[in-house]
Each structure stands twice: as C-alpha cells, then as structure tokens.
C-alpha cells in the first residue's frame with residue numbers, strides 16, 4: 001500500500017543515511033512491526049481496520065505519540081516558538097494509491113473530507129472525544145472542505161488543513177465539527193502547546209530520517225529498528241535541526257541544500273558541526289521527556305554499521321559515540337537551554 005507524501009527533495013539533513021531525491025510514491029509496507037500496546041492508545045468507535053491498514057495507523061500513532069511527548073515536555077525551553085500541538089494525525093483518501101482507495105475508505109472511514117488517522121491517548125482532543133475515523137468538517141465555523149485533489153496535491157491539502165487548525169488553536173479553544181458513521185458532532189478543546197515538531201511517518205523501507213526546516217520525516221525502515229527510546233533520539237535529532245535553523249545556516253554558508261553528497265570539504269565540516277549540535281540537543285530533548293538513552297550507543301552503532309554515505313556528513317563513529325556519552329551525562333544533571341525563535 002502506498003501513501004503520497006511531500007517528496008523529500010526539500011529535505012537535506014538526515015540522521016544516518018544519504019538523502020536522495022525520490023518519487024512521490026511510497027514503497028510497499030513491509031513486515032509487521034511488533035507494536036505491542038500502541039493500538040490501545042487510540043480507542044476508535046469508527047471502522048476497525050484490518051491488517052496493513054491497522055499497521056499503518058499504529059505506525060502513524062507511534063511516531064506522533066513520541067513526537068508529542070518530546071514537544072510538550074520541552075515546551076518551557078521553546079517559549080519563543082511555542083506551537084499548539086493538535087495531538088492527532090490527519091490524512092486524506094486521495095493520498096492513497098488509486099487501487100487502495102476503496103479499501104482505505106472502508107478501513108479508515110475516509111470520504112471527501114480530511115480524516116483523523118489516529119488520536120494520541122490522553123491529549124485534550126482525545127479527552128474531548130475525537131477518535132480515529134472522524135472526518136473534519138470545520139473548525140470554529142471555518143469550513144475545512146476542500147476541492148478533491150489528487151497525488152501530491154492531496155498531501156499539501158492535508159497540510160493546509162493542519163495550518164488552519166493550528167492557527168485557530170493559537171487563539172484558544174477550538175470547536176471541531178466532525179462526522180462519522182454515527183452522524184455529526186462537535187468536539188471542543190484547548191490544545192496543549194509545545195516545541196514545533198511537525199513529524200510525519202513515511203511508509204518507505206529505506207532506513208532514514210530527514211528534516212527540511214519545518215518538518216521531520218521518519219521512514220518505515222528506521223521505525224522498524226527503533227525502540228521508543230531510540231525513536232525519541234531520532235525525532236529529537238531531526239527536531240533539533242529545525243529548532244537550530246540548520247537548513248538556513250548551512251544555506252547561508254554555502255553547503256549543498258538539495259543533495260548531501262557530494263559536498264565540498266568545507267561543506268562537510270559545516271555539516272558535521274550541525275550534526276554534533278543536533279545530537280547534543282536531541283539527547284537533552286529526549287532526557288527532558290523522560291526517555292531512557294542507556295541503549296543509545298548500541299542503537300547508533302547498529303545503524304551506522306548498516307548505512308552507507310555517512311562518513312562525509314556525519315562525525316566519525318568514535319567521536320559521535322564519545323560526544324553522545326558526554327551529552328547524556330550532561331543532560332542528566334544539566335539545565336535545559338532555551339530555543340530562540
């Protein structure tokens with residue numbers, strides 16, 4: 001099953017592999033993940049998806065839940081850039097490959113509106129009764145219906161709805177008008193605020209993660225190799241690139257933005273410096289959010305051993321692990337820094 005996403009040609013920073021230009025279409029989902037209790041975090045009264053659809057929902061939810069926890073726990077240090085955190089994942093029928101749409105519609109309750117893929121348990125939206133399978137009709141009276149669009153444009157349409165939601169959430173309480181198989185209803189809540197995260201799961205078997213300045217993308221291949229603690233480090237690393245404006249900085253210093261390789265020696269050195277900064281902030285973000293980084297060295301060692309194209313843009317492994325150890329020790333006793341806007 002494929003799902004369209006905004007292709008990562010905009011992305012230039014990655015954690016462990018070489019970023020490449022890809023087609024917009026996604027890889028077929030691979031082996032089942034051992035998700036454990038994740039599914040219980042979102043109690044849906046809508047359609048109960050089967051097999052691959054349930055797996056995709058669980059993956060989306062897992063990534064969103066870790067990102068949410070990182071964003072909220074670190075909110076105090078992101079005061080200048082605090083952003084409402086909706087606490088749910090959106091999608092749209094036209095993001096799915098044409099052949100998959102009838103099944104996607106049936107499994108996810110999708111129709112002509114942007115739908116709720118997953119809701120993170122314990123969030124204000126979940127407590128107010130929003131559930132996976134709801135479709136969003138309006139927010140505070142603003143219509144969220146959009147002309148039906150296909151392919152990559154459908155992904156952009158989901159992002160537009162997200163932007164409208166966040167803009168309304170900045171003003172305070174929101175009332176969502178939603179529809180489901182049991183009819184229409186209103187959901188009213190005040191979103192929590194946290195660090196900008198905007199993390200997206202990409203159904204792609206390649207082991208990678210990217211940041212493009214505002215968004216973070218985590219691939220299926222990488223998620224499959226992560227515990228939640230590892231995932232917090234990965235998402236934290238990519239969030240750090242965005243929070244520290246590395247894209248802008250590297251652009252200003254002339255490093256390549258669209259491809260990671262080949263880079264000039266100067267560009268490589270600058271890239272390595274931003275990688276070290278991102279690792280350090282990631283450790284701090286994950287520690288603040290109470291993730292256990294005692295397995296971080298093993299995780300990074302395992303990924304680097306499997307990756308190619310790492311040497312030019314990332315610190316060598318010995319240096320990286322030694323900096324990681326120091327950062328973990330510091331984070332356990334240190335004061336969190338403030339992220340500037």
Ligand SMILES: [Zn+2]
Nearest residue numbers: 014015275278
């Ligand atoms: Zn990186």
